[in-house]
Amino acid sequence: MALAEMCKARxxxxxxxxxxxxxxxxxxxxCEFINRSGDWGHSEAMFRLREKRRHIDELISxxxxxxxxxxxxxxKKESSLGKMLGEVPTLTFDQLAARVDEKKFTEFTWxxxxxxxxxxxxxxxxxxxxxxxxQIVLLESIKYPLxxxxxxxxxxxxAVYSVPKVYAPAMAARITKDLGDMVEFQxxxxxxxxxxxxxxxLYQKSEFEKVQEIASEFGAGRVEVPKDFSLTAAxxxxxxxxxxxxxxxxxxxxxxxxxxxxDEGLDMARNYGDYWTILRNRMEAMETGVPTEExxxxxxxxxxxxxxxxxxxxxxxxxxxxxxxxxxxxxxxxPTLLKNAPWASCIEPxxxxxxxxxxxxxxxxxxMAPFFFVFLGMCFGDGGYGLVVAxxxxxxxxxHQLSPTLRKFFVMMTVGMVMSVIMGAxxxxxxxxxxxxxxxxxxxxxxxxxxRLLDPMNxxxxxxxxxxxxxxxxxxxxxxIAFKENWKEGNKMAAVSDQGGWIIxxxxxxxxxxxxxxxxxxxxxxxxxxxxxxxxLLLVATQGREKQGIFSKLFSGLLSLYNVTGFLxxxxxxxxxxxxxxxxxxxxxxxxxxxxxxxxxxxxxILLAALIFILGxxxxxxxxxxxxxxxxxxxxxxxxxxxxxxxxxxxxTPLNNAAQYSRIQEDSTVIN
Numbered sequence: 001m002a003l004a005e006m007c008k009a010r011x012x013x014x015x016x017x018x019x020x021x022x023x024x025x026x027x028x029x030x031c032e033f034i035n036r037s038g039d040w041g042h043s044e045a046m047f048r049l050r051e052k053r054r055h056i057d058e059l060i061s062x063x064x065x066x067x068x069x070x071x072x073x074x075x076k077k078e079s080s081l082g083k084m085l086g087e088v089p090t091l092t093f094d095q096l097a098a099r100v101d102e103k104k105f106t107e108f109t110w111x112x113x114x115x116x117x118x119x120x121x122x123x124x125x126x127x128x129x130x131x132x133x134x135q136i137v138l139l140e141s142i143k144y145p146l147x148x149x150x151x152x153x154x155x156x157x158x159a160v161y162s163v164p165k166v167y168a169p170a171m172a173a174r175i176t177k178d179l180g181d182m183v184e185f186q187x188x189x190x191x192x193x194x195x196x197x198x199x200x201x202l203y204q205k206s207e208f209e210k211v212q213e214i215a216s217e218f219g220a221g222r223v224e225v226p227k228d229f230s231l232t233a234a235x236x237x238x239x240x241x242x243x244x245x246x247x248x249x250x251x252x253x254x255x256x257x258x259x260x261x262x263d264e265g266l267d268m269a270r271n272y273g274d275y276w277t278i279l280r281n282r283m284e285a286m287e288t289g290v291p292t293e294e295x296x297x298x299x300x301x302x303x304x305x306x307x308x309x310x311x312x313x314x315x316x317x318x319x320x321x322x323x324x325x326x327x328x329x330x331x332x333x334x335p336t337l338l339k340n341a342p343w344a345s346c347i348e349p350x351x352x353x354x355x356x357x358x359x360x361x362x363x364x365x366x367x368m369a370p371f372f373f374v375f376l377g378m379c380f381g382d383g384g385y386g387l388v389v390a391x392x393x394x395x396x397x398x399x400h401q402l403s404p405t406l407r408k409f410f411v412m413m414t415v416g417m418v419m420s421v422i423m424g425a426x427x428x429x430x431x432x433x434x435x436x437x438x439x440x441x442x443x444x445x446x447x448x449x450x451x452r453l454l455d456p457m458n459x460x461x462x463x464x465x466x467x468x469x470x471x472x473x474x475x476x477x478x479x480x481i482a483f484k485e486n487w488k489e490g491n492k493m494a495a496v497s498d499q500g501g502w503i504i505x506x507x508x509x510x511x512x513x514x515x516x517x518x519x520x521x522x523x524x525x526x527x528x529x530x531x532x533x534x535x536x537l538l539l540v541a542t543q544g545r546e547k548q549g550i551f552s553k554l555f556s557g558l559l560s561l562y563n564v565t566g567f568l569x570x571x572x573x574x575x576x577x578x579x580x581x582x583x584x585x586x587x588x589x590x591x592x593x594x595x596x597x598x599x600x601x602x603x604x605x606i607l608l609a610a611l612i613f614i615l616g617x618x619x620x621x622x623x624x625x626x627x628x629x630x631x632x633x634x635x636x637x638x639x640x641x642x643x644x645x646x647x648x649x650x651x652x653t654p655l656n657n658a659a660q661y662s663r664i665q666e667d668s669t670v671i672n
Contacts, residue, residue: 004339029656063273163220168197274659335652355647376416379628381581383424384431390417428452432588471574478643497542505535591616
């Protein structure tokens with residue numbers, strides 16, 4: 001329920017040991033450095049640090065280049081699922097550092113850049129040549145050398161024109177009439193659907209302007225012949241195909257070279273990239289300090305529980321450092337680190353997903369954990385389903401070294417599945433109604449049915465009332481948390497009026513309803529009515545306290561009672577616990593019914609029934625598990641958190657040895 005207590009510390013460290021001390025603090029992973037660098041002035045130490053970081057940034061840029069270039073050719077690709085499940089090597093930082101060979105990496109990167117440059121040029125040549133090949137398709141029926149249509153000779157020039165078919169005969173007649181024997185005219189073959197006719201003309205260069213004038217008159221467009229062409233179209237096409245084939249062979253050879261280097265290069269890039277990223281993070285943290293000529297002054301946040309260990313680490317350099325715990329500045333906000341008991345810590349990812357708690361305020365993790373587990377179990381609501389999912393999750397928890405966040409999520413879902421087994425036992429739901437639907441299970445049916453206390457399919461109202469009662473309890477619990485926080489902060493008026501009034505009023509209304517409907521003895525009738533009236537009067541008297549004038553205050557107070565509908569809506573939202581639980585049971589019953597229907601089919605009936613049972617219940621597990629999780633979480637986020645939770649904090653982000661492609665296991669000599 002509590003957040004980790006944070007404290008602020010300051011270290012003055014001589015530049016001679018600054019990097020070594022920063023490395024040890026980074027290995028501890030408990031210090032969030034505060035940026036106080038400001039103007040560095042002419043500090044030589046900081047200048048050297050910046051130059052070193054710039055060099056590492058360049059190396060990291062090369063790492064990203066190699067990953068982008070080589071990942072398409074990787075042969076031993078790691079699956080995303082395997083990486084998520086923690087199938088990465090475990091190393092100490094020293095072992096990771098020992099793998100790094102900067103000279104080898106630089107030479108390899110240079111060779112890969114040369115290969116990429118050659119590949120880019122080759123592909124550019126292929127694209128250009130294929131473009132020329134596409135152009136020559138239109139020109140390949142020209143019987144003259146294409147040189148006439150590019151540079152021409154001293155006396156003869158050429159042009160290719162495209163003219164609408166309707167004008168083609170007239171243009172041909174006009175050219176023949178005006179130029180006579182001084183023109184060679186060839187109509188090029190084309191598609192019948194093409195609206196234009198294409199002509200190739202050879203003419204005296206002195207007649208160029210006349211040819212242009214005729215073409216313009218008939219709306220003809222000139223088809224440009226690439227200047228690369230000089231031979232006949234057939235010869236040019238043959239030459240282009242030959243050059244394209246040579247370029248494609250060169251491209252294949254370069255790709256083969258990249259593929260041969262991909263696995264080794266990516267291993268190098270990933271390991272080196274992790275190492276250099278850790279170094280860069282360390283240098284960025286070091287740069288946050290205030291520099292002098294010989295000393296760096298760092299400030300950082302850390303959990304108070306780690307203060308002794310940090311002091312011991314700094315004490316190793318006692319001759320070169322000065323350590324002090326300092327008070328936070330006015331209005332300076334400490335970062336938030338969740339600190340919960342093991343049974344509730346698995347819920348922390350859900351809290352962070354909604355928003356980080358404000359430091360010094362309420363951490364809702366442990367407060368919502370029991371409700372979330374119970375609600376998840378009620379929504380999933382089947383003992384058989386719960387056993388299957390819990391078994392799968394348990395296997396991954398035991399067999400795989402999951403990341404901390406994923407491990408918490410799996411533990412959270414496993415606990416929820418245990419609650420589902422309990423709920424299934426209480427309602428008699430084991431793979432729907434499998435115990436009663438299949439005769440061969442009749443022997444164990446009495447054993448399981450002894451545990452059943454509820455029958456939601458025949459008596460849904462009981463489970464509905466339980467769902468609404470749980471909802472009312474959680475809503476009131478949220479108001480009590482807000483009451484406590486306001487009281488603790490000295491805002492007692494808000495605690496009594498904004499939360500206390502509603503708690504009294506709502507509890508009075510519920511008790512009155514229970515006594516009137518016979519759920520409570522008649523002796524409760526008068527006290528419950530008095531309680532409801534007292535709560536209402538308190539709300540009327542206090543909810544308009546911010547208004548001016550007695551009438552405005554009273555009117556606002558009376559109007560505030562309308563908010564009871566909001567609380568009613570919140571409580572009614574918990575009816576989804578019944579709806580999802582019944583939905584899960586109903587789907588299971590339908591699947592069992594279908595399996596029974598096909599079981600009597602000769603020869604293949606049993607096989608079909610087993611197939612329907614397995615596939616149907618697998619589908620039901622997936623769909624209902626997703627719905628149970630989402631709706632249970634929604635009840636926490638909307639109906640519960642809205643009563644008290646302030647999620648405007650910022651996460652505690654300490655400097656640590658976090659790696660992307662390996663798991664850094666700290667040397668015990670560093671952290672003890």
